[in-house]
Each structure stands twice: as C-alpha cells, then as structure tokens.
Amino acid sequence: MTDPYLRVENVVKKFGPFIALNGVNLEVYPGEVHALLGDNGAGKSTLIKTLAGVHRPTSGQLYIEGKPVDFRNPRDASDAGIGTVYQDLAVNQLMSVTRNFFMGRELKGPLGTLKMDVMDKIAHDEMLKIGIDFSDPTQAVGTMSGGQRQTLAIARAIYFGAKVLILDEPTSALGQKQQMEVLKTVKRVRKRGDIAIIFITHNEIHSQLVADRYTFLALGQVIGAGKAGELSHDEIRRLMAGGAEMKDLEGELAAI
Amino acid sequence: MSDRSEADRLAQESALARLVRRPEAGAFIVMIVVVTMITFASDFKAFNALGLKNNLAIIAQFGIIATGAALLMIGGEFDLSIGSMIGFAGMSMAMMLKWGLPFGLGEATPFLAFAITLAMTLSLGWLIGTIVVRSGLSSFIVSLAFLFFLRGTTEVSFRLINQSTQISGLPDFKEQSWVAWAFGGEMFGWVYDAWFALGGNINRRGEQWVDGFDARVLWWLIIAGVAYFVLSRTQLGNWIYATGDNKDSARANGVPVNRVKTSLFMFTAFCATIFAACQVFDTNTADAAKGNLMELNAIAIAVVGGTLMTGGFGSVIGVAFGAVTFGLVANAVFYIPWLDGSFYRVFVGVVLLAAVFANERIRKRITGGI
Numbered sequence A: 001m002t003d004p005y006l007r008v009e010n011v012v013k014k015f016g017p018f019i020a021l022n023g024v025n026l027e028v029y030p031g032e033v034h035a036l037l038g039d040n041g042a043g044k045s046t047l048i049k050t051l052a053g054v055h056r057p058t059s060g061q062l063y064i065e066g067k068p069v070d071f072r073n074p075r076d077a078s079d080a081g082i083g084t085v086y087q088d089l090a091v092n093q094l095m096s097v098t099r100n101f102f103m104g105r106e107l108k109g110p111l112g113t114l115k116m117d118v119m120d121k122i123a124h125d126e127m128l129k130i131g132i133d134f135s136d137p138t139q140a141v142g143t144m145s146g147g148q149r150q151t152l153a154i155a156r157a158i159y160f161g162a163k164v165l166i167l168d169e170p171t172s173a174l175g176q177k178q179q180m181e182v183l184k185t186v187k188r189v190r191k192r193g194d195i196a197i198i199f200i201t202h203n204e205i206h207s208q209l210v211a212d213r214y215t216f217l218a219l220g221q222v223i224g225a226g227k228a229g230e231l232s233h234d235e236i237r238r239l240m241a242g243g244a245e246m247k248d249l250e251g252e253l254a255a256i
Numbered sequence B: 001m002s003d004r005s006e007a008d009r010l011a012q013e014s015a016l017a018r019l020v021r022r023p024e025a026g027a028f029i030v031m032i033v034v035v036t037m038i039t040f041a042s043d044f045k046a047f048n049a050l051g052l053k054n055n056l057a058i059i060a061q062f063g064i065i066a067t068g069a070a071l072l073m074i075g076g077e078f079d080l081s082i083g084s085m086i087g088f089a090g091m092s093m094a095m096m097l098k099w100g101l102p103f104g105l106g107e108a109t110p111f112l113a114f115a116i117t118l119a120m121t122l123s124l125g126w127l128i129g130t131i132v133v134r135s136g137l138s139s140f141i142v143s144l145a146f147l148f149f150l151r152g153t154t155e156v157s158f159r160l161i162n163q164s165t166q167i168s169g170l171p172d173f174k175e176q177s178w179v180a181w182a183f184g185g186e187m188f189g190w191v192y193d194a195w196f197a198l199g200g201n202i203n204r205r206g207e208q209w210v211d212g213f214d215a216r217v218l219w220w221l222i223i224a225g226v227a228y229f230v231l232s233r234t235q236l237g238n239w240i241y242a243t244g245d246n247k248d249s250a251r252a253n254g255v256p257v258n259r260v261k262t263s264l265f266m267f268t269a270f271c272a273t274i275f276a277a278c279q280v281f282d283t284n285t286a287d288a289a290k291g292n293l294m295e296l297n298a299i300a301i302a303v304v305g306g307t308l309m310t311g312g313f314g315s316v317i318g319v320a321f322g323a324v325t326f327g328l329v330a331n332a333v334f335y336i337p338w339l340d341g342s343f344y345r346v347f348v349g350v351v352l353l354a355a356v357f358a359n360e361r362i363r364k365r366i367t368g369g370i
Helices: A044-051 A074-079 A097-101 A116-129 A146-159 A176-192 A204-210 A233-240 A246-255 B015-021 B025-041 B049-074 B082-099 B110-135 B139-162 B178-184 B189-197 B215-233 B235-245 B247-252 B257-283 B294-304 B316-334 B343-367
Strands: A006-015 A018-028 A033-038 A059-064 A067-069 A082-085 A164-168 A196-201 A213-218 A221-227
Touching (some): A018 A033, A018 A044, A033 A176, A033 A233, A044 A082, A044 A164, A044 A196, A074 A082, A082 A146, A097 B235, A116 A146, A146 A164, A204 A233, A213 A233, A221 A233, B015 B025, B025 B294, B025 B343, B049 B215, B049 B235, B049 B316, B082 B110, B082 B139, B082 B257, B110 B139, B110 B178, B178 B215, B178 B257, B215 B316, B235 B247, B235 B257, B247 B257, B294 B316, B316 B343
Parallel strands (some): A033 A196, A082 A164, A164 A196
Antiparallel strands (some): A006 A018, A059 A067
C-alpha cells in the first residue's frame, strides 16, 4: 500500500459563525482518481479552496507525503504540487494556446524575450500527451471547444509540477461528447501513475466512469467514503443526495 | 463514428487570409487609401521635401501618444489624462527654463528641466495607476479626474508664477545642450542631403530646401519599436495581453496584474512627457492649452489601429498606420486649398465608428461569439 500524497485531517473552516467544513478527512493517492461528491452547498468548493491555498483552515492539518504543511497563499499550494483547475479554467480567450499555457511562467531568454519556438513545442507536446493533437499553437483559445480548453488547463497544471490535480466540476457546462473527452483526459492522466486527481462533480455517472475512491460531503461533513468496488450504485446515489433515500425523494416528488 | 477530431474544424488558411485577419490589416488599408487620395488631391505637395517633414512631425506626435494609449488599452485601461499631462509637462519644463529651478535652487539646464519634469509625470502616472488598481474604480473616471486636475493645476501655476498662461521667447537651447537638441533638433539630415544630391529638395533660390526631420520622428520610431518588441516578444508583453484579456485568470496564473497596469499608466505619462519635451525644445514656447483633446486623438488612433476597447488585443504596427492616417488628414488642409480644416474631425468620426465595428467583428470571431 502506497502512502497518500495528500492527507487532510480534521479540517474545520468557519466563516464567522458559519461552519463551512466540520472536521473533514480525506486521503489522496498518486495514480488514483478521487471523486469528491456532494450537493450544492455541501462544502466542496470550500474544501478545494482550502487545498489550493485560497483559504486557511480554522483548525485541522494538511499533510503532503506525510509532512504537515501550511498554505498561506495559492503560490504555496502550487509550489507543494497542488494544481487546481477551476471551472472558469483561468484561460484567456484572445490569447494563443502557447501564450495561455505559459501565462505568468513564460520561458525567457536574454532581455526577457520569450522563447516562443520552445514554448510552442512544449505546449503542443504536453497537450498531445493527454489527448489533443494541436496543429497550431498560435490559435486563439477563444476558437477552442470547452473540452479542449479543459485539456489545455490540465496539461498546463501538470507541466508546471502538479502532483495533485484538483478538477472543479470539469464536466459541467459541456456537451455530452465533450464530457466524454474530458473523462478520457482524466483517465490518461491517471494512467501516468504519478498524479493524484481530485475530481469534483455532482454527476454520479461521470464519477463512476473514472473514480477509484469516493468521498461524499454533505453540510460540511464527510457522510461516506469508500473504494470503487465497495460502493453500490444505489449507495452512491443515496450519498450523493446528502444521505436521504432517493426513493423517499422520488416519492415526495410524485406526491406533489 | 467519424474520424474527425475537434482540431479538424479549424480550417487551414492561406498566408493571404492570415494577413487579412491580422489586427492591423484594416488600418493598413485605410492608410493606403488616405495616402493615395492626399497625394493626388494635394498635387503631390504633401510629399515634397517640406510636406514630408511637416507631415511626419504631426504623425510622430500622434504616434508617440497613441502608442502609449494603445499599450494601456491592451492592458485593459484608459488614460484620459494624456492631453493634460502634455500641458503639465510642457509648463513644468518651460517654467523651469524661464524662472529657474524650484525653491531657488538656481538656473535650470534643459537636462534638469526634463529630468525633474519626467520624475513628476512618472509619479503622477504611478499615482493614477495605483488609485485605479487599489480602488477598483474605472480608469475612465479616475483619469478623467486627472484630466481636469492637471489642466487646472497647469493654468493656475502659470498664472501664479508667470502671470500669463503662455511662455514664449525662451532662448534656443539646441545649440548648447544636447538634451534640447535631442528633443527639438533635426535628425536624419542625410535623407535630405541625399535628396538634394539627387537633384530634389531645392528651394526657389536653388539652395537646399529642408535640412532634416524633427527629432520627434526618431522618438516615435524608438517608442513604437520598443513597444512592438516588448508586446510581441517579451514576458512583459504576454503579461500585458493577459492582464487586459481577463485579469482574474491572469492573476490566478501568477501575473502581477496590478504592477503591469501601474507601469502602463507610467508609460502613457512618459509618452506625454516626450511629446511635450519635443514641443518645448522645438518651438521654445509653452502654452497652458497644449495637448488639449490629445487623449481622445490617442485613443481614436489606437482603436483605428486595431486595439480592442475591451483590452487584451491590439497591434503597435496598426497604431503606427493609424498615426500616419490621422496625421496626414489633420495636415491635409495645408496642401489642399479648398479643404475645410474641420473635415479632419468628420473623418475621425467616420473612421472611428467603422474601426470599432471592424474590431468588434474580430473579437467575436476570436472568442467564438456570434
């Protein structure tokens, strides 16, 4: 059994009187997809922002490879190998693929000049590795499909050293085919074996297609966790809905 | 199941199609049309030895401030204080040259007058930028406040110290000071020497007519060249694009958005100061009204050059084409006797509107909007 790359221990996050996270535990292993599921308001966003260094936990501890860490800002988290791909992807539409790929971390020659050829090649190769063959790295990102942009953001996070890749609802706001493209990308990254993926979603079907491990959040607490083989489809559906029996909800719906 | 992938939907374009799609393509076409029209309408006078010098003088003036305005717009902000900054910088330099350094520190050399003025204008640019990025207010309103504040300060200072809003009859510093010469002197004399040697450039007495271009032409070429290089080839350029396109995603990727914006405000202040220095040392005069409306000319030229109002996209080369176009039309009245000078503003209005529509089309095509 390998050790978890990232371990979250009893993390509590309060915003004033509001308890967003109430003692969350989570273990993330390299080469695995860890699905983080929960309804709106369950605390998924707060949890990932805590992992990404945006929020500091009120109490509790994060461990990277067994060592306690304290992220004061997003830079700390990204230095520790946590790459977050937010829903808006943080890409700029008017800029080219390469310029987006290296945004903020450009490769510089003398006088701060860009090594455009080298950067073009790296952007192309890195995206090819996880599934997109880009003929033209000067293409503006605005002309790319949602799935391609997702791939760009993921390839960028990996290239800049992400050991834990946090994907925030990567399949929402995409069409059917695009969703499958993203899931394929997720599986390709998983296959590398050295990267842990936290896959946030509220689509249990997508999570079942790629996840090795599940954690369910509801009202800021973990209400269930387990490995892919250990949870039945109905159990996953039940936990997704925050622990309520889906049959009851369907019954209530029918009664109106 | 088809074999087509997403990437196949991007049609391969010919080199010509790519050229036409460049942001400066529209500005280039307009420039060619204007150059052709003015050449014939002026009976070639606009491009004789003196015409070329005078035209390039105003083209360079426009080009200097429009380059600054364009870079700032690509970075996502406006600066309406450029015109007032020109007046302020001109006043500051002329006043020091006439009345000596502040606090009775003695005579001002052209170098000291320029250096102290530049320090002040850069600080003002920094202040405007800092207010914009710290407050999150629209740069339109912050720089509008400085438009009034600086023009008012210029006029008040002139009246208090100088008793008049004009200074004229300053000694000609160009002979003794290389700084004054670098701003107000004549450059590229060899072009006109060569022209004379080849049998042109002759005045009525049969002597050489024009000796060189105004120094501001060289300043324009330097500023535009550096701006082009920075924007397209350097890390800072990528940061400027990223900041103007979407500052939140730029920030999320580690781009120092606030520093980029503040530096760009300082750059427009720098361009305004160069504009003013060239004017002061060329004519040895200053006037509180100098630079009036120049901020709007600069923005109009930037837009005609293909810069997007919303930021993140633009071209220094397009802005140079725009400056040539606007400069020629502004000067056209001197070469075409029947032309009413106000046609310049009619022209600006029409071209500006057309350019905004054209730019909007480019933006939508890139971002995939309809």
